[in-house]
Amino acid sequence: MTNKKDENKLIAERRSKLDLMREGGNAYPNDFRRDSLSGQLHQTFDAYKDETLREEHIRVAVSGRMMVKRLMGKASFIKLQDQSGQIQVRVERDSLPEGIYQRFKKWDVGDIVAAQGELFRTQTGELTILADEIRLLTKSLRPLPEKWHGLSDQEMRYRQRYVDLIINESSRNVFQKRSQIVTYMRSFLEAADFLEVETPMLQTTPGGANARPFKSHHNALDMELYLRIAPELNLKRLIVGGFDRVYEINRNFRNEGVSTQHNPEFTMMEAYRTYAEYTDWMDMTETMLHGMVDALNGSTLVSYQGEEFDFGKKFMRMTVEEAIEAYNPEFDMARIRDREYLADYCVKIGVNVQDNYGAGKLQIEIFDATGEAELREPTFITQYPTEVSPLSRKNDDDPFTADRFEFFVAGREIANGFSELNDPEDQASRFRAQVENAKAGDDEAMSYDHDYIRALEYGMPPTAGIGIGIDRLVMLLTNSASIRDVLLFPHMRPESFD
RNA sequence: GGGGCGUUAGCUCAGAGGUAGAGCAUUCGGCUUUUAACCGACUGGUCGUAGGUUCGAUCCCUACACGCCCCA
Incomplete structure (x- = not known):
């Protein structure tokens, strides 16, 4: 070429x-x-x-x-x-x-x-x-390209998107629909009095998620900078500042592999509201998606890769432990929080276990390996282990779990939300645990964000937040098999022009 | 990182160890209501790159590049 x-x-x-x-x-x-x-x-x-x-x-x-x-x-x-x-x-x-x-x-x-x-x-x-x-x-x-078959060479469709857009109406439709989805979401949040904000992409301490960041360098200041992996901590600083409802729709960057569901940069909507808990976000997510699908498709039905999902129905709700029980018939539920048993079970199903994994992390490993792909119908999974939820509020009755949910459709995580941890001392100890994980070799562990703790010390009102992966949502609603099909210019290895 | 598949004309695709094929597009000619317009003629190629096996490789082998899919 x-x-x-x-x-x-x-x-x-x-x-x-x-x-x-x-x-x-x-x-x-x-x-x-x-x-x-x-x-x-x-x-x-x-x-x-x-x-x-x-x-x-x-x-x-x-x-x-x-x-x-x-x-x-x-x-x-x-x-x-x-x-x-x-x-x-x-x-x-x-x-x-x-x-x-x-x-x-x-x-x-x-x-x-x-x-x-x-x-x-x-x-x-x-x-x-x-x-x-x-x-x-x-x-x-x-x-x-030829008028009848259009452009079907995937590589050329991604590299020369302009040709794809000229020729393939279906491709134009995907990106028009993507815009409609984002517009719907924005209108929905605006109507609920959310304030749209923009927070830094370049950060000195990347935080808000467990992921490896891209590193950059500021020449004039001669300092390391990171591309953000999430806007979460900054958005919650704004809650401390007194904005009761904020959201941001923007890019995150994660230094991970590329696949049909991962692009190094991807778009996330994150929203936070005070005096609410995670279940309020579950309800709101349900309402928003019902309306969005109906507005977009003129029906609550979504056809995705041979499956059909009804977004008009109430979404299923299940805890992490219930999901483990449902998809692991031989699992002994009496030992669901027994670290030794969980570790043995992981080994049995071929999941790699590290010494520093606690019962909560092991539960999530089992859920990821056995449950996630099985969640076809729109489903909220709730009560994530506190151990893997370092920014979430502990459940009042059961501190092993956090007041957190993730939302799945077609075996894929679409959203993640929780009641926010607003106790600065608890947050500080969670950060310390993350730092221990980092020392133990977890290169996705969070670092200790001193300023965030300081912000919490001023007092963050009770708050709940959510993040929705826009690309995956667009994939679902445009029946696209690959994330590259919903990104105008997906990441590709460089082309040679010798 | 591992495995599988792919890369042939501008595009969509066939093909076979012995001179490289089609349709569309292009070029030329014809046509004042077409709908993938039609009719006639022509043209178009370093068969991804580099090695190897062979009398001979685009085809077989190896490596590499890029892409797609699956797995970690």
């Missing part, structure tokens, strides 16, 4: 056409203004009969990429594609000024073309513009 190889005959032919255009004046004019989009025209005039259109002499100016060109002697049909869709244009020699048609015949599919004329309907009923003016605005030097 080198530049040299790219310079083939097809491109050379187009380049020589461009050279002719340059000789004829400005080859890249920017003085045309359209007055209509194809989608609007269809919406407004698809119901009009041909006679009505001809009587009313509706003159429109459109422009877009020429996606179809059917030449028939002295007349042709072309289709121009803009963001809203396509509109057909009839190009006749005798309806255009002298000589224009001859030039038009040399234009290529892919060129950016402007056309003006009156609307009519063809014999087969297609809304069409009879051009009395037509211009080539931008020459396309590179041929587009």
